Amino acid sequence: MIQADELTKRYGDRTVVQDLSFTVHPGSVTGFLGPNGAGKSTTLRMFLGLDAPTRGRATVAGRPYADHPAPLTQLGALLEARSLHPGRTARHHLTALALTHGIPRSRVDHVLGITGLTEVADRRVKGFSLGMGQRLGIAAALLGDPAAVVLDEPVNGLDPEGVLWIRTLLKSLAAEGRTVLVSSHLMSEVALTADHLIVIGKGRLLADTTVDALVREAGGTTVKVVTPAADRLRDLLPGPATRVTVEAPDTLHVTGVDAPVIGRTAAAHGLPLYELTPQTASLEQAFMDLTHDSVEYQGAAA
Numbered sequence: 001m002i003q004a005d006e007l008t009k010r011y012g013d014r015t016v017v018q019d020l021s022f023t024v025h026p027g028s029v030t031g032f033l034g035p036n037g038a039g040k041s042t043t044l045r046m047f048l049g050l051d052a053p054t055r056g057r058a059t060v061a062g063r064p065y066a067d068h069p070a071p072l073t074q075l076g077a078l079l080e081a082r083s084l085h086p087g088r089t090a091r092h093h094l095t096a097l098a099l100t101h102g103i104p105r106s107r108v109d110h111v112l113g114i115t116g117l118t119e120v121a122d123r124r125v126k127g128f129s130l131g132m133g134q135r136l137g138i139a140a141a142l143l144g145d146p147a148a149v150v151l152d153e154p155v156n157g158l159d160p161e162g163v164l165w166i167r168t169l170l171k172s173l174a175a176e177g178r179t180v181l182v183s184s185h186l187m188s189e190v191a192l193t194a195d196h197l198i199v200i201g202k203g204r205l206l207a208d209t210t211v212d213a214l215v216r217e218a219g220g221t222t223v224k225v226v227t228p229a230a231d232r233l234r235d236l237l238p239g240p241a242t243r244v245t246v247e248a249p250d251t252l253h254v255t256g257v258d259a260p261v262i263g264r265t266a267a268a269h270g271l272p273l274y275e276l277t278p279q280t281a282s283l284e285q286a287f288m289d290l291t292h293d294s295v296e297y298q299g300a301a302a
Contacts, residue, residue: 001025002047002075002148002179006056009042009203016042017203020056024181024198026147029174031194031211032183033287035295039203040183041079044150048077060148072101072144078137078151086126090117090136093125097143111139116165130157138166148179155189167193187284199287201294215286223259225252226275227266236265250274 002024009017017039024030034040045051046058049066058064060075068074084093094108112118115135120128125136134157141149151170155163170193174180181198184190190197190211197214199207207214227233230252234244241256254262259278266273 001061002150002181003059003062004043004047004056005059007043007046007053007058008055009039009046009051010054015203017046017053017200020200020203020205022198022205022208024148024179025196026177026179027174028195029170029180029182029193030196030198031190032181032198032200033187033190034200034206035291037202038200038291038294040200041152042203043200044077044079044152044183047150048075048079050079070101070144072097072103073146074144075148075150076141076144076146077149078134078141078154080137080152082133084125084136087124089122089124090128090139091121093136094139094143097140101144103144107143107145111142114142114169115139131159131162134158135162138169146178148181149173150181150183152183153185154182155184155186163189187282187287191283199290201291204294206290206294211283214290215281215283217286221255221258222279222281223254223257223262224275224277224279225254225262225273226250227252227271227273229266229271232269233262233266233271236269236271237262238265253279 004020004022007017007020020043032040042051046053047060047065049064065071065075090112091108094111095105098105098108112121115138117135117139120132125133128136134154138151138154141151154166158166170180170182182194194211196210197207225233228250230250234252237244237254237257239256243255245253247253259276263273263276
């Protein structure tokens with residue numbers, strides 16, 4: 001279990017993380033989301049003891065990461081995949097880490113196999129592609145067979161096969177009962193991988209919820225209706241919460257009324273329907289709606 005308890009970090013007069021509290025539980029994949037400058041990287045660094053909190057606590061299995069006698073067995077992390085010596089081979093890099101914890105060399109071979117690096121294990125990492133560097137960083141995170149894993153942008157540089165592999169890996173780690181926290185800007189991938197979400201903005205907690213709940217609260221479901229009697233149907237739909245957007249003369253987008261009600265209303269008045277399709281809002285749109293006021297850098301239209 002990973003826990004932030006009123007976590008605050010200031011650099012001079014600038015507050016990067018403020019009163020942040022949440023718990024990442026074992027057995028599920030938790031997405032850690034926020035716009036650029038939200039404080040995600042600083043929060044992850046505090047969990048790893050790389051930055052000291054100004055106030056509050058960041059704990060792994062009930063204690064600060066640095067207080068564990070063998071921290072790699074408690075939490076494996078990937079923050080910066082390229083933060084390693086370019087002259088070392090992948091095997092030497094992992095072996096050096098293993099020696100700090102008394103981890104057997106057989107475990108080095110095991111994680112090289114998990115990440116698909118066995119054939120390049122004895123190549124110097126300065127010649128690695130971005131995707132190969134990501135795989136090596138993930139291998140290092142898994143080296144201690146940790147109870148918890150924290151990965152920052154793990155699919156960067158991976159090809160489609162690699163993206164599918166990391167998605168499957170994360171789910172399998174959670175299914176084994178591990179705590180899995182993943183930071184990413186790829187909303188489509190988070191939607192496919194994560195069970196739970198922690199969303200922050202300007203260093204504060206914005207949401208601690210499931211993917212489905214965030215999407216439902218942000219936009220709910222829109223029903224696409226295609227009918228030659230669009231004007232008549234629009235006037236018949238009930239309720240003050242109903243909102244209808246006209247896309248074309250025969251096409252409506254309706255919120256506030258579900259598809260069965262629309263279908264029954266049309267049938268009761270003899271109105272033909274050519275299409276009646278519920279369309280759930282995307283996680284990307286829900287995230288943008290939630291964090292709109294927390295975006296630090298906003299571009300302008302060209």
